[in-house]
Amino acid sequence: xxxxxxxxxxxxxxxxxxxxxxxxxxxxxxxxxxxxxxxxxxxxxxxxxxxxxxxxxxxxxxxxxxxxxxxxxxxxxxxxxxxxxxxxxxxxxxxxxxxxxxxxxxxxxxxxxxxxxxxxxxxxxxxxxxxxxxxxxxxxxxxxxxxxxxxxxxxxxxxxxxxxxxxxxxxxxxxxxxxxxxxxxxxxxxxxxxxxxxxxxxxxxxxxxxxxxxxxxxxxxxxxxxxxxxxxxxx
Amino acid sequence: xxxxxxxxxxxxxxxxxxxxxxxxxxxxxxxxxxxxxxxxxxxxxxxxxxxxxxxxxxxxxxxxxxxxxxxxxxxxxxxxxxxxxxxxxxxxxxxxxxxxxxxxxxxxxxxxxxxxxxxxxxxxxxxxxxxxxxxxxxxxxxxxxxxxxxxxxxxxxxxxxxxxxxxxxxxxxxxxxxxxxxxxxxxxxxxxxxxxxxxxxxxxxxxxxxxxxxxxxxxxxxxxxxxxxxxxxxx
Amino acid sequence: xxxxxxxxxxxxxxxxxxxxxxxxxxxxxxxxxxxxxxxxxxxxxxxxxxxxxxxxxxxxxxxxxxxxxxxxxxxxxxxxxxxxxxxxxxxxxxxxxxxxxxxxxxxxxxxxxxxxxxxxxxxxxxxxxxxxxxxxxxxxxxxxxxxxxxxxxxxxxxxxxxxxxxxxxxxxxxxxxxxxxxxxxxxxxxxxxxxxxxxxxxxxxxxxxxxxxxxxxxxxxxxxxxxxxxxxxxx
Amino acid sequence: xxxxxxxxxxxxxxxxxxxxxxxxxxxxxxxxxxxxxxxxxxxxxxxxxxxxxxxxxxxxxxxxxxxxxxxxxxxxxxxxxxxxxxxxxxxxxxxxxxxxxxxxxxxxxxxxxxxxxxxxxxxxxxxxxxxxxxxxxxxxxxxxxxxxxxxxxxxxxxxxxxxxxxxxxxxxxxxxxxxxxxxxxxxxxxxxxxxxxxxxxxxxxxxxxxxxxxxxxxxxxxxxxxxxxxxxxxx
Numbered sequence: 005x006x007x008x009x010x011x012x013x014x015x016x017x018x019x020x021x022x023x024x025x026x027x028x029x030x031x032x033x034x035x036x037x038x039x040x041x042x043x044x045x046x047x048x049x050x051x052x053x054x055x056x057x058x059x060x061x062x063x064x065x066x067x068x069x070x071x072x073x074x075x076x077x078x079x080x081x082x083x084x085x086x087x088x089x090x091x092x093x094x095x096x097x098x099x100x101x102x103x104x105x106x107x108x109x110x111x112x113x114x115x116x117x118x119x120x121x122x123x124x125x126x127x128x129x130x131x132x133x134x135x136x137x138x139x140x141x142x143x144x145x146x147x148x149x150x151x152x153x154x155x156x157x158x159x160x161x162x163x164x165x166x167x168x169x170x171x172x173x174x175x176x177x178x179x180x181x182x183x184x185x186x187x188x189x190x191x192x193x194x195x196x197x198x199x200x201x202x203x204x205x206x207x208x209x210x211x212x213x214x215x216x217x218x219x220x221x222x223x224x225x226x227x228x229x230x231x232x233x234x235x236x237x238x239x
Numbered sequence: 240x241x242x243x244x245x246x247x248x249x250x251x252x253x254x255x256x257x258x259x260x261x262x263x264x265x266x267x268x269x270x271x272x273x274x275x276x277x278x279x280x281x282x283x284x285x286x287x288x289x290x291x292x293x294x295x296x297x298x299x300x301x302x303x304x305x306x307x308x309x310x311x312x313x314x315x316x317x318x319x320x321x322x323x324x325x326x327x328x329x330x331x332x333x334x335x336x337x338x339x340x341x342x343x344x345x346x347x348x349x350x351x352x353x354x355x356x357x358x359x360x361x362x363x364x365x366x367x368x369x370x371x372x373x374x375x376x377x378x379x380x381x382x383x384x385x386x387x388x389x390x391x392x393x394x395x396x397x398x399x400x401x402x403x404x405x406x407x408x409x410x411x412x413x414x415x416x417x418x419x420x421x422x423x424x425x426x427x428x429x430x431x432x433x434x435x436x437x438x439x440x441x442x443x444x445x446x447x448x449x450x451x452x453x454x455x456x457x458x459x460x461x462x463x464x465x466x467x468x469x470x471x472x473x474x
Numbered sequence: 475x476x477x478x479x480x481x482x483x484x485x486x487x488x489x490x491x492x493x494x495x496x497x498x499x500x501x502x503x504x505x506x507x508x509x510x511x512x513x514x515x516x517x518x519x520x521x522x523x524x525x526x527x528x529x530x531x532x533x534x535x536x537x538x539x540x541x542x543x544x545x546x547x548x549x550x551x552x553x554x555x556x557x558x559x560x561x562x563x564x565x566x567x568x569x570x571x572x573x574x575x576x577x578x579x580x581x582x583x584x585x586x587x588x589x590x591x592x593x594x595x596x597x598x599x600x601x602x603x604x605x606x607x608x609x610x611x612x613x614x615x616x617x618x619x620x621x622x623x624x625x626x627x628x629x630x631x632x633x634x635x636x637x638x639x640x641x642x643x644x645x646x647x648x649x650x651x652x653x654x655x656x657x658x659x660x661x662x663x664x665x666x667x668x669x670x671x672x673x674x675x676x677x678x679x680x681x682x683x684x685x686x687x688x689x690x691x692x693x694x695x696x697x698x699x700x701x702x703x704x705x706x707x708x709x
Numbered sequence: 710x711x712x713x714x715x716x717x718x719x720x721x722x723x724x725x726x727x728x729x730x731x732x733x734x735x736x737x738x739x740x741x742x743x744x745x746x747x748x749x750x751x752x753x754x755x756x757x758x759x760x761x762x763x764x765x766x767x768x769x770x771x772x773x774x775x776x777x778x779x780x781x782x783x784x785x786x787x788x789x790x791x792x793x794x795x796x797x798x799x800x801x802x803x804x805x806x807x808x809x810x811x812x813x814x815x816x817x818x819x820x821x822x823x824x825x826x827x828x829x830x831x832x833x834x835x836x837x838x839x840x841x842x843x844x845x846x847x848x849x850x851x852x853x854x855x856x857x858x859x860x861x862x863x864x865x866x867x868x869x870x871x872x873x874x875x876x877x878x879x880x881x882x883x884x885x886x887x888x889x890x891x892x893x894x895x896x897x898x899x900x901x902x903x904x905x906x907x908x909x910x911x912x913x914x915x916x917x918x919x920x921x922x923x924x925x926x927x928x929x930x931x932x933x934x935x936x937x938x939x940x941x942x943x944x
Contacts, residue, residue, distance in 0.1 A: 033359065052471060078473060106437060106441065109359060111445055112357065114445040115446070144456055177358060178358045179357070208444075209444065
């Protein structure tokens with residue numbers, strides 16, 4: 005049926021299922037979305053329905069420009085304005101995932117960026133996983149979820165980070181958001197961030213003075229997998 | 240059959256099964272109960288039978304007023320007087336769960352309240368998960384399990400905490416108790432407390448100086464899910 | 475067939491299987507045995523065969539008095555002399571289990587007794603889980619496994635601990651041994667020690683100054699489950 | 710078919726599957742290989758294909774002398790030059806495994822050798838699990854993966870470690886490599902290293918001053934399982 009966005013909803017439902025399968029979801033807290041920029045919409049999990057149970061018919065489709073629901077009877081995730089802010093602020097983001105996964109959320113709660121301490125991390129991020137500033141009381145009292153997107157976007161841009169080199173961020177006192185070409189890839193990035201977060205916690209427990217890896221190693225690993233010089237995986 | 244409380248026992252058996260499924264039970268230590276205030280009774284797991292094995296016919300029904308068994312051949316959980324104290328002291332408690340889940344029990348053993356370090360926590364508690372004072376030698380030698388309920392109740396009341404805003408507590412050197420509208424919801428709350436406990440442990444390992452979140456963020460998240468301004472989940 | 479100890483072997487095989495199921499075994503390191511004092515023998519896992527794969531026909535039966543194999547073609551566990559020393563030194567031990575479970579082994583490697591920091595622990599041990607002294611070079615070069623049993627036994631006896639109140643010990647730099655009325659109960663005790671070890675590690679991470687629980691609480695919990703005043707479980 | 714190395718590929722596929730089953734693989738990062746020295750080749754996982762999905766037909770066969778692919782259409786693992794360097798530098802290595810397993814990788818990121826703190830470790834390594842020096846910028850910019858093999862080999866040899874007594878090493882800021890008689894045994898060694906890494910982390914958390922075990926205990930345990938005096942397992 006034209007305009008029902010059935011395929012997009014199907015993909016988003018499956019990505020939400022994968023958030024649960026990957027063990028990233030804690031207590032129904034987690035959601036995945038994917039954008040269709042040609043149609044000017046994105047599809048997202050409904051609020052309060054567990055990731056593992058959601059199917060295509062439950063998914064809500066929202067307009068990119070004004071955030072209005074254009075398909076579905078459910079109320080969309082309460083984090084919908086944050087997803088919308090990311091899509092509108094990062095033109096390459098095709099899918100967005102938010103979780104409360106254990107180790108990444110602990111770093112977010114500590115309001116500490118995850119330092120890049122090894123090649124597992126450097127394969128995904130060209131530097132630390134950044135952490136936002138805390139929201140002000142006014143930002144919390146106002147349009148809270150949209151402002152959550154805003155403090156993420158503050159980290160990026162011409163004078164900040166590159167969303168392709170830091171494809172995720174920790175919202176202070178909250179948890180991680182990640183993005184990629186589509187929802188499924190964003191789930192994989194969320195899983196990678198969780199691994200990086202666990203590795204970094206254990207590393208600092210072993211040797212609290214561990215320093216981030218050198219630029220040469222960071223660049224080598226990141227570019228093994230990204231950009232024109234990539235040689236990882238099958239051609 | 241009138242007076243057999245079959246439905247209540249069934250619900251309580253299932254909630255005890257869920258305690259096991261949720262990984263909250265350690266070595267058969269854990270029990271769930273639910274009250275029927277109209278009938279003046281609550282149903283609870285029998286002592287020493289694993290949560291995963293219990294079914295409706297094993298459940299014991301106990302009178303709220305005098306603690307006598309009114310249905311069932313089994314001996315009720317040794318923690319029954321604690322559950323009864325909570326039901327009698329907190330009029331909104333419809334279900335009570337006790338576990339020895341790993342991280343929450345560690346905080347209880349450390350006799351330290353779980354500080355509210357992030358939004359995962361603030362979605363459930365409007366402040367820390369409190370910890371009771373230790374019982375005195377006399378309280379331990381006397382009606383120990385009822386006194387365990389008493390030290391929990393000491394934390395609440397007009398000059399203390401609100402049971403709806405702090406729907407669970409750690410008994411010092413023992414473990415967590417939680418409550419909610421029914422037994423199944425109390426199991427979910429027990430699982431949330433375990434997550435909050437794990438997140439807080441990891442957070443303090445990353446940054447020992449982490450402070451509880453600000454009142455604005457605490458109130459916003461708690462009221463997203465509770466009370467007249469809630470906007471989480473489906474209407 | 476008389477003298478084939480088929481039932482004993484069957485029970486011991488099943489207990490070894492349970493060691494694996496309970497997640498206590500690390501890399502085939504773990505073994506369970508059970509004694510038949512009337513027959514003057516005990517049955518034990520063969521060396522090098524994984525706990526999860528062993529069945530009754532693989533089990534080896536060994537004489538209590540001289541340690542000779544009296545049934546079976548397999549070589550018994552290399553830890554057999556340790557089991558034999560425990561049976562000969564502790565008349566109430568009916569089953570013995572040895573594991574390299576993660577948290578208990580860490581305490582053993584730290585050569586630190588597991589302090590009794592809460593009621594989960596006090597339900598099983600009336601005090602800390604003790605740790606042996608290190609073996610001397612001569613004891614290691616000599617009859618190593620029998621000497622391992624000897625340093626365990628040194629902790630017990632008239633001027634030491636009571637094996638019923640401390641039904642397990644950590645061998646320094648090695649791992650835990652536990653005992654109970656039979657092999658299956660000894661597996662449950664090994665699982666309890668692992669939980670106590672994990673809880674204690676997390677507790678000390680939260681509050682390094684945590685002190686062992688008071689004598690009143692220790693005695694109350696231990697005697698809820700053990701001895702003439704026990705009131706836990708079904709009559 | 711002559712020259713298709715079907716059996717070798719089958720064994721290597723199964724070993725890669727076991728890397729996944731053993732929980733050693735994080736995010737498709739992991740690979741196992743096995744050498745056929747008579748044929749002058751080794752077989753290895755293709756790049757970017759998950760360990761759990763790989764089967765014999767996907768495996769790539771590479772020449773030991775020049776590293777050229779001699780069988781298969783896939784691109785071999787990007788870590789192939791590291792495997793090749795190990796085979797060429799250690800004549801007893803029959804299988805090699807690389808993982809990013811959580812605890813071993815944390816020690817690698819901390820650039821800290823895993824000290825031998827107990828018998829679980831001494832059963833596998835006669836001393837610490839060594840860590841390489843960091844690669845220089847030139848080594849990273851040049852033939853990076855071959856140089857990774859080179860810094861491993863620097864640790865061994867006449868004036869260094871014995872590959873049979875230290876059958877694995879941590880590459881600084883990267884992760885563990887291990888070797889054994891064949892690929893399956895190398896997977897088991899990778900799993901053992903992960904256990905040793907976890908035990909050592911917990912041990913140091915309990916008692917930061919824990920010292921490596923004495924030479925007598927180290928030698929006794931290592932030789933229980935290795936060399937002419939071994940008496941562990943079935944004859």
